[in-house]
Amino acid sequence: MSTLPLLHPSVRVEVAELTGRNLRKIMREPTLVFFSLAMPVIMLTLFSQVFRSVSQSSDFPAGVSYIDYLLPAVLCTTLAQSATTSSTAIATDLEEGMVDRFRSMPIHAWTVLLARNLSDVVRGMLQSLVMLVLGLAVFGFRFHGTLLEAVGTLLVALPLSFALNWLFIWIGVLVHKPETTQIAGMLVTFPLMFASSAYVPIASLPGWLQVVAKVNPLSYTVDAARGLALGHPDAGAFWKSLLVATVLACVSVAGATTAYRRIDR
């Protein structure tokens, strides 16, 4: 191949068409749109009330309201959660025969997966935006830093979201049953979300859980987003988060495309 595969015109068309198809599919399923948007609202409401007392504990940063602490974290956990729908969507395409059609066409195998990922990134970003607007308008959230840091808060979880989507596409191709992928998704995301620095300071967790939370990649991303939102960026957390996302993306891209090429049923 004379040009980089990513720049080949056929690749651009395939990715554009498939991404457009996935997004239209999401938009035309009103219940899916509703629940995708309702989920972050419910999470914000519940967590901001249930864990409010955390802000009185001695481990909590002084002078910070719980919503200012929580919202950047929920932006990250929502993206992680929304990644699970990648595996359900690809499993549905497998089950309904769409993947049969794609596999019998002279197109690149990986464009089907990349398009899946990109459309889910877009959906995750829309969820984040809804949550941010809601936090600002209803819950009294405010940014403590510069405008650039505020934008950073919104974007810092993107690499991890992209990487997690690849992981869940891999799981979806391997499991290839939509119902099973949902359970598999919860199994992965719940420990990621709760054994992390997302909702409470790590120091307030039991000892063994602190160990888990400190190596949990989501903690890095949450710390990076929170640092930006509170106006004191945490460069260490940012780089660690980026490194973890890069490694996870590389492994998952290889795994997902290999699994897709090996589909044999």
Added chain:
Amino acid sequence: MLPPHDPAAAGGAAILAQGLGRSYGPVLGVRDIDLHVDTGAVVGLLGPNGSGKTTLIRMLATLLRPSAGQARVGGADLRTQPGEVRRHIGLTGQYAAVDQFLTGRENIRMTARMLGMSRADAGRRAEDLLGSFDLRDAADRPLSTYSGGMRRRLDLALSLTGRPSIVFLDEPTTGLDPRSRFAMWTVIEGLVADGTTVLLSTQYLEEADRLAERVVILDHGLVVAEGPPDALRAQVGAHVVDLTLTDPADGRAALDALAGLASAPVEHSPGSRELRVPVAGSEALPDVVRLLDAAGVRFRGLAVHEPSLDDVFLALTGRPAPPPSGMTAPEKDPTMPPMVTT
């Protein structure tokens, strides 16, 4: 556009399989499949559920990897050049692979774009296909409003979007009502007239008879017979007489009386009232009555009909075809009377 198929590369054969087999995984196995489909020919794969038709088609369409043998499709090697094979084929599976959240037009346009057509060409192709598949009125409606027959037609339209030279149709009319089935046949006949090579699987002898110039019969993953539909008919007998005895004890006597008349072995389970007698033509009916009368065999039912897939199977394998229910239908209880499909 897709490069044209070069028939010379495969010695005139659009599909050429030698010893093709698949023996593992969650699919029904097939063994030792030799298949030669000339460019422009229409070949029917006939067999009951579970005979391996779908496995064979999915292998030839690059979706399943063979575990034995080799094949060339459109001149390209199935094992080493699956990407090249995909440039020549269109596949319509047993279940319509259409996107139900897109409209009919969007489905075709997306497919056309991915096959390398410009936006303008894709739009024109969609318009053409919607017209020739009688979907123009429904073109901009979401697929949730489509009937089963319309979905199948759209599915076929998607398979033909890139003008493939070889089309695989896996039971294209199973589950369709008679009118939709007839419409599908007309579409397939149009394809054939355009010179497309078609490999079509079906459970219906009538369908294979109408559409295919040559029929390959599969049973338990093996080719059990092959030839033009007429030749198969001759093997089976032109007609079948179903006989219901008044007294099951007369079975032996009835068999003896009709042995000379039958054009193929008579099927009868001892103790049953039912006999199935292949005969050369419907004019043999009076002879059946006369012979039974002379032997003193009384009967309460007599029907003559065209041979069905069951009859073909009976003649070729000595046993009836499995019932057309689930994919893993158990062997039929030999004491049960065979199912009659007229």
